[in-house]
Amino acid sequence: MYDSVIDPTLGPAGDARGRTALAPRPGDLSGLRLGLLANTKRNAEEFVEEVAGLLESQHGVQKVLIRKKPSIVEPAPPEMLEELRAECDVVVVGVGDCGSCSASAVADGLQLEEAGIPAVVIVSDAFRVSADAMATLQGTEGYQYVTTPHPVANLSRQGVRDRATAAVPEIVALLRGPNVAPAS
Template sequence: MFEALIDPTAGATLSGGATALAPRPADLHGRTVGLLANTKRNAEQFLDAVADLLATEHGAADVVRRRKLSITDPVPADTLAELVAACDVVVVGVGDCGSCSASAVADGLALEAAGVPAVVICSDAFTVSADAMARLQGSPGYDYITTAHPVAPLDADGIRERARLALPEIVGTLTSDGAAAA
């Protein structure tokens, strides 16, 4: 039985306006892809599978991996600065609970505000939390993608399959060509 209900947007500050999306590259060929994983089980494995697919199917050249130490806290300033300096695009995830979904959306918006295209991946059970954070940040309707819940108990084959299924939306969100085709 639950003893308390936790608000995943608690502590977030209301943004003064909508975050403008960073300009998208036409494609991912030769690009450096950042992966910002949280501490949820299988988040890093899911993002690694996405990176493998982006390299083999879309020509991504390099990967920068970073891991947040807390699912609920915003991306640390130094980690954000590293991703902004080193990456052409960033994949954030995996939001597989209410708090981490809200935090992932906040991280995606922080990357966008810093000029780096980002795609946030959340499991479909937590769209309410993700949408609430987008509204709180002044960006209602922020485009993130969903994968079926849950991600945590998947085996290696299940992770690869989920990444493969999410790939078209990931590419579509990160690129101008993909966005036009989507």
């Protein structure tokens, strides 16, 4: 899984990675099934849980699934992505609070989009470089994600809550509307 997603030296000769076709966006989040995909970094799960609570109370989504990836380095296993695809209408992925986990979070987001599920990835702002590199590697330069100040791992629960509250408007905007810059 990792090899084919992250290693740009693999794949058939001449195999150009096409731009990921993003999923159609819902106009309204009310009643939609929300999935959460967290990594094992400290506060990642708490962050997406706080986001879920706000999306439920403010926008009427229903949290139906949360999954934690076994590795921060690698994208989510195929069976985990399939479960999210089958049971959720929209997915929040996070938090990319290190070099490898920000890159793999973007890879996860793009795989969900390719599977037809609108997804929003949360990355801490110190790791834009690796997040953008993964988007470019996946052929989707300009892929938009939500940033939160670095670090996330040392925050108290209230600190996580505050960050989630600040991030929700952009998360909602990206779930509802286009989440990629025009191809150059």
